[in-house]
Amino acid sequence: MTQRSDARLKRVLRPASVSSVIFHALRPIEFEWINATRAPPGLQAGFLAQEVATWLPHLVSADSNGMLSMNYIGLIPYVVSHVQELDMQLQACESRLSDQSTSLQEQLKMATAANAELLQRLSVLEQQVAADAAQMHQRLASLETAVAGLEGSTKTALAV
Template sequence: YVNWLFEIGKNNSSVFHVDANGNEYAVTNNQTSDRRLKTNITPLAESGGLASINQLKPVTFNWLSPDYTKAEQIGLIAQDIEKIFPQLVSEGGTTTLQMPDGTTQTVSGTKSLNYSGLIPPVVKAIQTLSQKVEAQQKEIDLLKQQIEALKAR
């Protein structure tokens, strides 16, 4: 039994819904990214790519509150990301957790992470790695040619 808290759909088919545990489900998720709506567009600096991505600390964790899913999660910690990409972390209001023993715990200034904002630095990191691989391949090819030339003497 699933208790949907919010659902959008048409023709008796759900295209977006949020369940009682706060999980959201959607057919797709698009974010506005139109050049005409942006200003001060500059390429992401090299420092915002591979070097920054290498500082990230992926973790596994479980939520404290039994109201959230009990399954082990994979993710990042907002406070860690804030040191590297502060623009991807926002601070919200107060969250009250229902603890397993029935008590409640209030956490103020709860931090949230814009996970999709990590895509551009990951793309930049992949581009950097790709350039390095291409340069290394050219060097390997040149070294092979030099070896063959030496063998032919």
């Protein structure tokens, strides 16, 4: 099924778009026709014209008996517009995610470098503490030897 679509036949009023509220209000359904003699039998998919008329009345028309029909092809530009909008939102999200990922990678590099520097400083401090402890042990041993020598001298002097 085709419809005329030549630009020479149209006066463009505005871009075709609908808000997310309207788009989400449209309720796709699966159904079977009550009178299958006038329509294809079996499971079908579509919308209820009464519901669509609430949001997009220009896509719904009534015959002389008040029976509603819907211009399904007229819905396509709105669907495409909404998909384009969602695609732009997705691209913006992907861009933000990429920027955040880059920022986090830089922060990780900086944190890794800072951590390596801190580990190096810790290693130096541990070596200094070990050297200071060894030196203290040597001094303590020297002091203990000196004290023992003084105690021995004092005992000898007192014994005389």
